[in-house]
Amino acid sequence: xxxxxxxxxxxxxxxxxxxxxxxxxxxxxxxxxxxxxxxxxxxxxxxxxxxxxxxxxxxxxxxxxxxxxxxxxxxxxxxxxxxxxxxxxxxxxxxxxxxxxxxxxxxxxxxxxxxxxxxxxxxxxxxxxxxxxxxxxxxxxxxxxxxxxxxxxxxxxxxxxxxxxxxxxxxxxxxxxxxxxxxxxxxxxxxxxxxxxxxxxxxxxxxxxxxxxxxxxxxxxxxxxxxxxxxxxxxxxxxxxxxxxxxxxxxxxxxxxxxxxxxxxxxxxxxxxxxxxxxxxxxxxxxxxxxxxxxxxxx
Ligand SMILES: NC(=O)c1ccc[n+]([C@@H]2O[C@H](COP(=O)([O-])OP(=O)(O)OC[C@H]3O[C@@H](n4cnc5c(N)ncnc54)[C@H](OP(=O)(O)O)[C@@H]3O)[C@@H](O)[C@H]2O)c1
Numbered sequence: 001x002x003x004x005x006x007x008x009x010x011x012x013x014x015x016x017x018x019x020x021x022x023x024x025x026x027x028x029x030x031x032x033x034x035x036x037x038x039x040x041x042x043x044x045x046x047x048x049x050x051x052x053x054x055x056x057x058x059x060x061x062x063x064x065x066x067x068x069x070x071x072x073x074x075x076x077x078x079x080x081x082x083x084x085x086x087x088x089x090x091x092x093x094x095x096x097x098x099x100x101x102x103x104x105x106x107x108x109x110x111x112x113x114x115x116x117x118x119x120x121x122x123x124x125x126x127x128x129x130x131x132x133x134x135x136x137x138x139x140x141x142x143x144x145x146x147x148x149x150x151x152x153x154x155x156x157x158x159x160x161x162x163x164x165x166x167x168x169x170x171x172x173x174x175x176x177x178x179x180x181x182x183x184x185x186x187x188x189x190x191x192x193x194x195x196x197x198x199x200x201x202x203x204x205x206x207x208x209x210x211x212x213x214x215x216x217x218x219x220x221x222x223x224x225x226x227x228x229x230x231x232x233x234x235x236x237x238x239x240x241x242x243x244x245x246x247x248x249x250x251x252x253x254x255x256x257x258x259x260x261x262x263x264x265x266x267x268x269x270x271x272x273x274x275x276x277x278x279x280x281x282x283x284x285x286x287x288x289x290x291x292x293x294x295x296x297x298x299x
Contacts, residue, residue, distance in 0.1 A: 041071030048079035101130035159183030238278025247275035
């Protein structure tokens with residue numbers, strides 16, 4: 001098991017779970033800037049005022065940051081998610097705490113400039129921590145825009161985000177040609193390990209930070225393990241739930257910087273942030289976890 005440096009202390013000896021402390025968090029370094037990020041972030045795709053009430057989203061964000069979370073991923077294509085986040089972050093006084101990521105929406109604008117400005121307006125910000133290209137159709141023109149914005153100090157990190165199989169092939173070509181990306185974002189999960197073949201090692205070799213989306217396959221992994229009791233080995237990596245097992249599998253990949261589960265419920269946030277603490281599976285245990293899930297899926 002990989003040690004995460006979390007001391008368990010008297011509470012653990014007494015058989016109690018230690019109180020979550022932000023300084024127990026497992027963090028990873030962004031290679032291009034040396035900045036540290038907790039390994040669990042928050043995907044805000046489902047933060048939309050039409051889909052839930054503000055109090056639920058406020059509780060989720062408050063719990064996320066109270067537990068040490070920083071990176072929140074949004075996009076202009078997620079309804080009013082950017083605007084809603086800006087409201088909550090300001091109301092809760094979290095501007096200096098959070099690391100905000102968004103994306104360029106290609107609404108017919110070739111270079112993404114309009115989308116970039118719209119996002120800053122929605123986020124009520126002069127600059128953004130990470131801006132990612134989401135539609136690879138105009139990737140060269142959009143990269144040029146983002147590099148310019150980075151030179152002007154309006155974006156701190158530049159990235160590209162994908163989630164479809166054919167997009168991974170194109171992203172591999174972009175990384176291989178040496179684009180100076182700070183981040184890539186890709187789908188990767190215990191039962192979806194396609195990115196492990198080429199993209200993840202390539203990112204590590206090129207000093208590019210990796211965000212992982214769809215760590216639960218939008219609920220697919222929960223459905224697959226619905227009838228399965230949590231195996232005994234979950235305790236060896238300090239997991240109390242399947243969600244934590246799925247997240248620890250992802251963040252134990254050496255190329256992964258941060259995973260961004262979608263989570264709108266406070267209870268899910270608390271459970272998922274537990275995966276940023278304690279032991280992580282080592283390489284041998286990761287192989288065993290892969291065999292385990294493959295057998296469950298095959299059944
Ligand atoms: N092209 C792209 O760039 C792209 C594409 C897809 C996704 N993304 C990013 O990746 C993020 C994650 O993807 P996703 O949200 O679609 O899928 P996901 O993270 O695989 O799954 C999210 C679902 O899991 C549920 N969940 C979270 N924690 C749980 C727990 N502990 N127990 C049971 N259920 C739990 C959530 O429920 P609740 O909401 O009820 O908590 C939600 O229904 C997105 O929010 C977005 O930021 C980017």
